Amino acid sequence: MMAILDENSREQVLALCGGIGGAKLALGLYRTLAPGRLTVAVNTGDDFSHLGLHVSPDIDTVAYTLAGLNDTERGWGLAGETWHFMEALGRLGGETWFQLGDHDLATHVLRTRRLAAGETLSQVTSAMAGRLGLHARLLPMSDDPVRTLVDTEEGRLAFQNYFVEHHCRPRVTGITFAGAEAAKVQEDVLALLGDGALAAIVICPSNPYLSVDPLLAIPGLREALKASPAPVVAVSPIVGGRAVKGPTAKIMEELGLPVSSRAIAEHYGDLLDGFILDDADAADATGLGVPAVATRTLMETLDDRERLARSVLNFASGLRRHP
């Protein structure tokens, strides 16, 4: 069995991914693996209908990031974006709390139109990836609607209202994935998990509670991940007891959890075959009951992303269950 990083390998890698943070590692994997080897299954719990348009924030973030079109300064959306639509919308009295750039809007208008014409979100997403020239498969976690709802001390909020409108300010008391129980795992994802060509499953350093749990809430996915012969490796989003970006640490505190990589590994539990955490949290690597390795997980540069991707894939190679 050759190592996953062997340049002649044609084995497949599956990444599970949310938005910004996870997309950084997805980009590292994308640039490290030969064309056709990477599949990214993306959280759609953040999807919502806004102004009559179907917005899939995480799919778009991953697609734009892999295509090199994302704005790295602002941290979200497209580079060179303009905001004339929003200005005009504001003058007409429309809702402006969720920013839709002029270029980005084309994605939402086309997606909405194709979904209304009967295409699945998988088909729309694949077509988008094709138009952007991506050599990875980009798939929603499900073609069925799953909606992340955040229970807070100020009541239940739809994800985008919590995240964007309220800036993650309300204290979180619980998280619900409405529709998950009736949803089916995207069929190509399920097929890949049963495919002998799958060499590694990578849980990207997205927010476990908001961005990865929606995938794991879909009946059968957790079981299929465990049953897959490919090792499951998660990368911790915690660095030195803090979240690199976003509300992960704040939510962990509000849910009464220690803000640590150990708590992240325990959250994923027996799903994991391996765990990668930051050098700053190396002490958390012992006694986890699962192989763990500490490395630099902060992804500031493109080199950081590629180096972490190689570390993850090398680590996964060593975890494979040899016959």
Next chain:
Amino acid sequence: MMAILDENSREQVLALCGGIGGAKLALGLYRTLAPGRLTVAVNTGDDFSHLGLHVSPDIDTVAYTLAGLNDTERGWGLAGETWHFMEALGRLGGETWFQLGDHDLATHVLRTRRLAAGETLSQVTSAMAGRLGLHARLLPMSDDPVRTLVDTEEGRLAFQNYFVEHHCRPRVTGITFAGAEAAKVQEDVLALLGDGALAAIVICPSNPYLSVDPLLAIPGLREALKASPAPVVAVSPIVGGRAVKGPTAKIMEELGLPVSSRAIAEHYGDLLDGFILDDADAADATGLGVPAVATRTLMETLDDRERLARSVLNFASGLRRHP
């Protein structure tokens, strides 16, 4: 009875209007009449669903024109418009034959959303006029869908496909207003026609066949116009045997009609109480069977628009049936 142009008059004026050409006179009337005196009933036969959005080109043209937001150089759309959405749409493989500017798009997105939520086109249009600060009432000819279909030697084309996609090139053999027979005249328009405060009805110099006939095709409107005590005055879109802009002359030729103001007056027939045509066509004013006056009808400047509006209103004042 005071003249319509008397500055103390509070009498109402109703303008029937299509897009670009008609909107010029509507602007003249708007600037000439005191706030609250003008109602514009606009053709919606050109409305269509594009990319899942409800586009009402003539309503938008009139609204933007009255608000002073229209692009007078390009001749359509908003001044200072940008086209980033269209560029992104093209990259994603979307349809680009119909140009939607970034600012303009806000109008369509909001309208589509409000219609989907159950508002009528009248409500959406009134709200838009309010947001733009207009002191005229802007109303669609009907809240029911009427669609102008152009029969050509290359088959039947929806209006925008004929007008924009095919640049009015195919030879016209006939024009159909689908849905008109089942449509109801917008109720405020109908109420105004029976209101003693209505002092004049102005048919703007829009294309009679494509932009005014859709209104007249709605059952009851023609009868209500004739029954109204207010005089009906049409302004010819023909100047010196040619159309100022657009396909009016081409369509008249293709339908076997002489390209003349006389043919326009005959087209409206007994609907008219008065007719205004250009000085260049003054010879057509005689023997029409209806009072006619020749003046400069070309509207190049804002002064032209206001001067023609005053001519129309003065002429209408003289046509009123005194008790």
